[in-house]
Amino acid sequence: xxxxxxxxxxxxxxxxxxxxxxxxxxxxxxxxxxxxxxxxxxxxxxxxxxxxxxxxxxxxxxxxxxxxxxxxxxxxxxxxxxxxxxxxxxxxxxxxxxxxxxxxxxxxxxxxxxxxxxxxxxxxxxxxxxxxxxxxxxxxxxxxxxxxxxxxxxxxxxxxxxxxxxxxxxxxxxxxxxxxxxxxxxxxxxxxxxxxxxxxxxxxxxxxxxxxxxxxxxxxxxxxxxxxxxxxxxxxxxxxxxxxxxxxxxxxxxxxxxxxxxxxxxxxxxxxxxxxxxxxxxxxxxxxxxxxxxxxxxxxxxxxxxxxxxxxxxxxxxxxxxxxxxxxxxxxxxxxxxxxxxxxxxxxxxxxxxxxxxxxxxxxxx
Numbered sequence: 022x023x024x025x026x027x028x029x030x031x032x033x034x035x036x037x038x039x040x041x042x043x044x045x046x047x048x049x050x051x052x053x054x055x056x057x058x059x060x061x062x063x064x065x066x067x068x069x070x071x072x073x074x075x076x077x078x079x080x081x082x083x084x085x086x087x088x089x090x091x092x093x094x095x096x097x098x099x100x101x102x103x104x105x106x107x108x109x110x111x112x113x114x115x116x117x118x119x120x121x122x123x124x125x126x127x128x129x130x131x132x133x134x135x136x137x138x139x140x141x142x143x144x145x146x147x148x149x150x151x152x153x154x155x156x157x158x159x160x161x162x163x164x165x166x167x168x169x170x171x172x173x174x175x176x177x178x179x180x181x182x183x184x185x186x187x188x189x190x191x192x193x194x195x196x197x198x199x200x201x202x203x204x205x206x207x208x209x210x211x212x213x214x215x216x217x218x219x220x221x222x223x224x225x226x227x228x229x230x231x232x233x234x235x236x237x238x239x240x241x242x243x244x245x246x247x248x249x250x251x252x253x254x255x256x257x258x259x260x261x262x263x264x265x266x267x268x269x270x271x272x273x274x275x276x277x278x279x280x281x282x283x284x285x286x287x288x289x290x291x292x293x294x295x296x297x298x299x300x301x302x303x304x305x306x307x308x309x310x311x312x313x314x315x316x317x318x319x320x321x322x323x324x325x326x327x328x329x330x331x332x333x334x335x336x337x338x339x340x341x342x343x344x345x346x347x348x349x350x351x352x353x354x355x356x357x358x359x360x361x362x363x364x365x366x367x368x369x370x371x372x373x374x375x376x377x378x379x380x381x382x383x384x385x386x387x
Contacts, residue, residue, distance in 0.1 A: 031335030037061060037096060039108070039347070041324040047344060047372050049325045056100025059362070061328060063094035063340075063369075092369035092378055094342075095350065099362040103313050109349045109363045110317035119261070121309030124199045125206025125231030127224040129213070131193040134220055135170050136163055142174070142221065143212040144184045144197070149177065167193040185209055186228070199228055203306015205266030206231040233266065233304040240298045246290035250283075251305060260284050263308035269295075270302035322347040326367060330384070341380040344372035 037058045040049030072084035098105055103114045129142050136151040143149070151170070152160045161177045164170035168190075175190040178197070186197040186209065199206025209228045215221035238249055252261030267279045267286060276292035279285075286303070288295055295301070326345045330337035345367040353363050369378050 029335050032333035033061075033330065033335075034333050035061075035328055035330040035337075037098075038327045038329070039324055040327075041108075041322065047323070052325070052327060053104055055096075055098045055105060056102065058096050058098050058100075060097040060364075061094070062096070063092065066091045066093075093367060094345075094369065095364060095366045097362050097364045099360050101361050101363070103315050105363065106315045108322055108347060109353065109365070110315060111320045111322060111349065112316045112318040115314050115316060117257075117312045117314055119263070119307060119310045119312060121263075122202040122234055122265075122306040123230055123232040124202050124306075125204070125209065125228035126196065126198045127209075127211055127228040128197065129174065129195040129211070129224075130222045131167050131171055131174075132220050132222060133167075134217070135165070135167055136221065137216050138163070140215045140221060141213065142223070143210070143214070144178070144186060145209045147184060149174065171195050197228060199231060201265040201306060202231070202308050203233040203266045204231045204304070205306060231306070233306050235302065235304050238301040238303060240300045243288070243295065243299060243301055244297055245288050245292055245295060247288060249286045249288065249301075251286065251303065252284055252307075259314075261307060262312070263310055265306040265308060267303065267305040270304070272301070336386070337384045339382045339384060341382070342367075342369050342378065343376050343380075344370045344378070346370060 037055045038052035039055065040052040042049055067087050068089040070086050070088050071082055072086075073080040074083045107114045129144075138153040139150065141148045141150040148159060150156075150160045151163050151174075153163050156162045159181075161170075161173050164173050171190040171193045175188040175195050178184055178186060178188040178195070182200065185200050185206070187200060188198075189196050197211075199209055206228050207230070210226060211223040211228065212226075213221040213223050234252075236251060242249060250260035251264055251267075253259075261284045262282065264279070264281050264284045267281070268274070269277060269286075272292070272294050276289050276294055278287040278289070280287070323344070323346050326342040328340040330339055348366045348368070350364045350366045354361060371378050
């Protein structure tokens with residue numbers, strides 16, 4: 022009796038990985054996981070040379086030889102992270118460290134003994150009052166030691182962003198740093214009211230040490246009713262991000278609008294104190310940050326591609342292509358009502374004489 026073959030019906034799912042070759046080699050670096058890939062397919066195309074017998078009235082094909090076999094594929098990825106964008110734009114991801122402007126700083130010191138109920142420090146006009154028990158609102162619990170009291174004060178400050186500062190502490194000294202980078206932090210006032218005056222001290226009437234960057238915008242760029250990008254340079258043609266305390270010398274703040282997150286300024290179309298065509302002197306702080314930047318370059322993208330199946334139905338068969346060339350394909354919609362997705366085509370090539378183009382491994386059932 023003949024064996025009955027069991028059908029393997031498959032609904033494909035799985036993960037796709039790409040190991041880009043090191044420059045000048047066909048050796049892959051560690052494999053990048055693309056993330057979610059809703060579509061993945063391969064295709065084959067062959068060119069044949071057929072032979073027909075001419076020994077009778079009707080020509081009959083009596084031979085055929087394959088001259089060429091091309092293997093390729095495509096996939097769609099909707100994980101829009103920087104590594105995938107760099108592949109689609111044939112470029113690199115670089116990391117830029119922005120040191121930021123100097124932030125204003127100062128100290129609050131509990132000098133010789135724990136505070137007493139009602140002692141207070143004042144930051145930017147807001148009183149922070151020490152209480153012996155059950156603090157509420159802008160009150161801080163007095164600790165059993167100077168160090169505990171300073172720690173409680175530090176924790177309260179860091180939990181109250183409206184104060185405009187962050188804090189660290191060591192023994193009885195609480196060091197304050199303005200949240201906004203630049204000279205603007207120098208305007209944050211400090212004061213204290215202690216029953217024993219010498220037991221509470223502040224570093225000065227205000228925070229100090231905040232510094233701004235200054236930039237001259239060429240008059241050719243000064244047009245009312247338009248936006249200006251700050252921090253444009255040869256290394257950063259897209260400009261900087263995260264500006265604070267933006268001011269224009271000799272210009273009232275009602276004459277412009279600042280978009281701090283993007284480092285941009287809008288010059289109001291009716292600004293009375295901005296003259297089109299004349300230079301502008303602009304001062305601003307810059308927040309410290311680490312920026313990942315994708316730079317498109319048009320480089321060739323070659324490496325190994327691996328698909329690890331995790332099928333909804335059917336046996337898991339893993340595909341490995343030792344050498345592919347990726348090509349971005351189609352549109353990448355920056356706006357729309359659908360999830361963003363990028364599509365790649367890949368050409369399956371032969372890496373070397375010893376390695377075949379495609380390997381399909383049926384994983385043992387677990």
